[in-house]
Amino acid sequence: MTTSTALRMTGISKSFPGIRALSDVGVDVEKGEVHAIVGENGAGKSTLMKILAGVYQPDAGTIELAGETVRLADPIEARRRGIGMVYQELNLVPDLTVAENILLGSTPARFGLVDRRALRAQARAVLDELDARIDTDDLVGSLTVSQQQIVEIAKVYAARPAIVVLDEPTSSLSEHETQSLFRIIRRMTEAGLAVIYISHRLREVLDISQRVTVLRDGRLVETRPTAGISAGEMIKLMVGRDLTDVFPKREVAIGDVVLEVTGLSRVDEFTDISLTVRAGEILGLAGLVGAGRTEVARAIFGLDKRDAGTVQIDGTEVSIRDPRDAVRAGIAYVPEDRKRDGIVPQLSIKDNISLAVLDRVSLAGWVKGGAERTLAKDKAVELTVSPPAIAPRVDTLSGGNQQKVVFAKWLAAAPRVLILDEPTRGVDVGAKADIHTIIGNLAAQGTAIIMISSELPEVLAVSDRIVVLHEGQISAELPRGASEHDVMHAATGEVSS
Amino acid sequence: MRNRISLVSSAAMVAAAGLVLSGCASAADDSNGDAAADGDISICYVTAAEAHPYVTPANEAFDEAAAEAGVTVTRLSQEFDVQTGTEQLNTCIGQSPDGIVLWPLDPQAYIPGLISAQDAGIPVVLINSPMDDEALEFVTSFTGPDTYNQGVIAADLLNDLLGAEGNVVIIAGQAGNGTTIGRTDGFTERLDELGSSIEVLQIVNADFDQQKALEASRDLITRFGDDLDAVYANDDTMARGFIDAWAESGRSLDDIPPIMGINGQQDAFESIKAGQFFATIVQSPREDGKLALNTIVSAARGEAVEARIPIPLTTVTIDNVDDVEPAL
Amino acid sequence: MTTPVPPPPGRTINRGLFSHYGARLGLPAGILVTLIAGALVSDRFLTVQNLTNVLINMSIIGIIVVGMTFVFVTRGLADLSVPATVAVGGLLVLGLESSIGTIPAAIVGVLAAAIAGGINGWLIGYAGLNPVITTLASGTIVLGIAQVFVGGVIVYGDNTEAQAFLTGRVFGVVPVIVLIFLAVVVIGHLVLSRSMLGRWSYAVGSNPSATGASAVPVKRVRAIAFLMTGTLSGFSGVLLGITLQTARPGIGTGYEFDAITAVVVGGVSLLGGSGTVLYAFGGLLFVQLLTNIMVLLGVPTEPQGLVKGALIVGAVAIDVALRRRGGRE
């Protein structure tokens, strides 16, 4: 057992009532190695990491740190043992300075008083080690998201961990910022740290990691060096199915223009966006994170104020100041963050489904119980919510079913235009296929659909036309059949001006 | 460069905020100058509250008397909060007026303040409510009703009426208030002196407030109902609360137990005439206010004043209700 | 994998069931126990007279409790301006009664309180200010203005017929004011459980951003909740003014805490998204019955706070425990 192994997890199993989250998973990470872990949501990635972070205790299996078997009772114990966790939602304190945040748990002090000089020096040292140009005295609240991300990593790094776990670190970073993140990760591995990198972005995984472990349905599929492996092969390992039938595309007759957006802009987010969507057409909206796709969708739907631009439905201009105007104009928007903007946890499935169109099942302000129940039942069945009951509270459902309830809510509005923002993210493979079937049916019924997705294969497979955004501007408009390369080219801004 | 701009505009905003604020503080005449020249006396009056059936007319009488005497008054209202009162007393001393009139809401809490007033050579007159004897040595005079004596009068009247036996409930004023303690102890101790076998079933605190008295009376009526032989309320406002509760409980006002109130309010007089109210003790707030002001003015002028100047108490029953003026 | 979260929701069904019904059964059981205890303690307790008394004493606060429930359900935390809006109602109805008649004066009183509630609603709903400190500030302002209006003096009514009407008995048993109170409770319950506004209130309380993204006017729903407490408190102040035929600025003091106590004891959570008007009514009834028993036992008024404080802690602690064991913290 070479001492160069930073972490070895063998035979790890964990099950929760009714769910077998992990069965007999083994992973080892060398010092100075970036080891990626990929897999669909529900594949057990997060459970494995929570065990490493001491949040859960494994039912079986052992964890060895640098050859020594350990038991990680709780997060603080794990942290003491040298395991640094960088979560997707940052753990920073906006009203403290960068230096104070980095050394939050271990502020240098003399007799209980903060030793400011030492604090600033130590923080500066950590930031320099990671080659990050951030001022130690700025309040964290006044930094940009990517700067905050770097402070979070510096904070974990300052605790001198042996292992650093990065969970979806690039979800809100631009391409340029992702590259600077990779530079920091490489600095850490050069310093001998072991890095575990979790991401849905397979291209990034190939770029940064030396080895990749694929998990599926709680089981270890394979651990392989990333050199020489293609994204397609990885997806095959992850889903164990052929690439094409993952996104069944239904051929549909395209009608005339339903939605026309001209000159849409919003300060600092996007400028001069003009696009049209025809009945039955699926317009793919592609682009890297931070290109402004969600912001455009939210502006069209009225969730955010827009500074300029007009929206036309069937040729006539509609003024949309808030989501209520949008729904009245026939526009629906399935949001990107299901937990935050999608479901209302304490309400029943029925109440969630009827929420957006309550007025249509009410009379003079009073809800007609019968009409509401039938609407909810129909939609629940149409969306194959299992079990098709409408009474249970939504927070008792699985992730896939919750996404279907959000879908059902917007289908209840019978929209002319349906905007989907990452409709299949964080959903198990079965539900993903169901959702694409539903999208196909909707297109067939003449609904104009805009689909935002970060997975290029999905965008390419499903869209009739693709608009690519780069830093808030349309960089290209590609017909169906365009290659992944064309899209990536436009998305990284190399093509246009 | 940018910093200078921010400082300049900050100064501009200060001036603007200043103007706004000054709009609120009403322009005022110049209150006290230096030591009191003869006719130009300033009095600092720490009153109990600003919206109360008894206190408000007393304040008005106080101001009218002050106008007559050509005396300027600074009035501070405690809003029935003893703590604020003790602090306001210190503020009065700070203004070094020629005299201070204090409406004590507590028999003890103001003593240190009174000591400071005495050290500063400022005469102090207590109005309306008594304080413990210890306090009297630091006070020039106490004008106002003898609340303990009122309790005694009430005890005598009810004792004679009930033939020294029966059940009574007491609806007392604000807990811990000098007037409450005076009127309640006067009553109970007098009953003991008289060896009467009148039994006080319960004492409830209704803070001299009609609404609280109404709620308390509802429960008292339910609890004791018809074996209530008499009711002693620390003031007419609370007695009114009991009468409302009695009517509300569906009982007829004719067989309401005899009620003993204090203050001599207008509605009490009407109820006496209607036979629904046994008796009240007239204690005119206007008398209270005027007497206190005149006493402090003469004290401020160095004239000798009595240590204890009670205001006349007239008991009003069905017999003399027509020929006595209601106090408020 | 986001930050460490409590175990996944798939806990065993029976625990969920227990917490689901546990909260519901706790209150009626509590009330039943109190009724039995009351009967044992004093033979006058279970009399029509006494129970009507309890209902009358509840009526004024009860109308405010209905409004406060909406604030709790929409996660509006609390409305501390209740004493001011009650005072506005009471002072205006008696102050204007002689010049424009009792009914118009009552309407003006309720309208003025509604305006104050509307301002609260705008500040909290649309401007997004913190409800606790905003209603604290607006309460002091509105109460001050009410006092300036009446010149800081006590206001007396001169319409004893209105007083007789309100405190009079219908069919010889139930006082009119209790009927009005029960009507407000029924209407409040129906609005919260069956109307669009009610459904939206639950949604806003449970997940404001998702509700906003579902084309629901979140700001307006939050504002309406405070408009309702303002209006209902004003209405309660008007009724109080008429029953007493006298009103002073401090008429509503302490009512905001009494209302919050009732809503909390009723099991309506401060976190929003759950609880009904009937729960709050049950909470108020429970507190009033206990207070009534204490009075019958001769417990002096002030120390009754010991029981109220313990009651709040008990009710909320049980609710939190049930909720956490149900895995849905």
Place this chain on the structure above:
Amino acid sequence: MNARRNIFTSDAFHGLVRNRVVIILAATLIIGATFVPGFLEFRTASLGLDRMATLGLVAIGLTVVLIAGQLDLSGGAILALSGIATIGLQAELGQIPAAFVGLGVGIAAGAINGFLVVVLRINSLVATLASMLFFRALAHLITESRPVSGIDPFFGLAVSRPIGGTFTGRTLIFFVLIILLHLWLTRSVAGRQLFAVGSNPASAEASGIRSRAYLFGAFVFSGTMAGVAGVIQSLSVNTGSPVFGENIVLIAIAAVVIGGTRLEGGRGSALGTLGGLLTIAALTTAMEYQSVPSYVQAIVTGVILLLLILLDRTVSGSQRRDVTLAALWRRARSSRSSRITERTLHHEK
């Protein structure tokens, strides 16, 4: 929309709002000086500060509780209880020991609040509402609703008489404690970690800070401060009464919020609270000199409080700029201008 953005995001406006307490205080002093003769005399200032001392002590405790993102309504009731203990036990234990018992009552009450919020996980608004009712009732029960009097009225005078013509004992005690709080909040490790607990308990926990211990400590501190206020207040009037401190907490919260501390937690300062207290003291003194009726005083205080909350909201609505004077200076020096003010992750909660 654009016009609104640059007015409210300009540095000048931010600077103004950040130092608003100093500005409001200055305005009040200017008004007072012009309208009230002798307003700026030392004697008036000393009296005004003395009146503010008791309120200030409660406000110090509340500042910590608010920064921790919680609320404490029970301060007034604790004050009354401590006062009753301090005075009531004088006869048996003697004045000094009784005062310590009074302080102990404050600490114990704070611990009870801590237990309710941290162990029973009850929301702090509801928990301290319950404990307020409980402690107030206890005060009435112990004293049967009658005030208790001390053995020697002169003993308390030391606390409430100006020492050598300067400030009174309790004003000095208050100033010492608020300066200590400032140092603790800005200089000590625990103080800085309190901000972390207040603004993001999960992140504090993840960084190895025991958030629950801090919350418990915050309530014990608030109870202790209310206890100290109760001891000093009761000694100065030689009386312990169950009705003391009835509306002190709401005014204290107003002062702390005027000072810039936010109810959502994670932000606040001792100097801000001091500014808020001085503003209210100056206002009360100025208006009382004009015998402005108490209800008009309430309107003025209420308007100022509302103005400040609205002002604070407009600033924090847009991206929160680091606009302490130090930051402005540093930014001017390094003249770094970042065009993209991307919407930060941490929107105003």
